[in-house]
Amino acid sequence: MALEGRSTGSRIHVLGAGAVGLLFAAHLRKSGHPITLLLRSQASAERFARSGGRISVVDDWARSQPSRKLLRIDSSSSGGNDMVPWLAEDIQAMSTASLHNDKDQQSHIDKLVITTKAHDALQAYWSVRGSLNSKSTVVLLQNGMGTYEAIQR
DSSP, X not given: OOOTTOOOSSOEEEEOOSHHHHHHHHHHHHTTOOEEEEESOHHHHHHHHHTTSOEEEETTEEEEOSSOOOOOOOOSSGGGTOOOOEEEOOOXXXXXXXXXXXXXXXXXXXXXXXXXXXXXXXXXXXXHGGGOOTTOEEEEOOSOXXXXXXXXX
């Protein structure tokens, strides 16, 4: 079992920083995976970096927040059923455009999780396609049909 907050394994890139994307990124980071959020603009990536690269999660609702301390599930009070806020830290962010300008190892994506709305998924996929190869793993997390088939074409 991975130690919480400790990076293990290859980096997971999360494309789509809405509620689902932030929640999955936080849980994956909490499980020990290094995470990079892929954001639409450089300004968004810089704003996230200024916030400290943190995602706070309250009752499994995620949002980025600059200055909370790490809180864990409190199993000592209320019989172990209460969820208290916790914080996933040390999450990197970059814009999708910077992937094309970045010539180091980070520009290659081994594991990609796309968490956009279904109608935005194909465009999101094409925005990072140049950083994927035949061994890359792509996971689509969305409600909606047809995205997988469209990507295969």
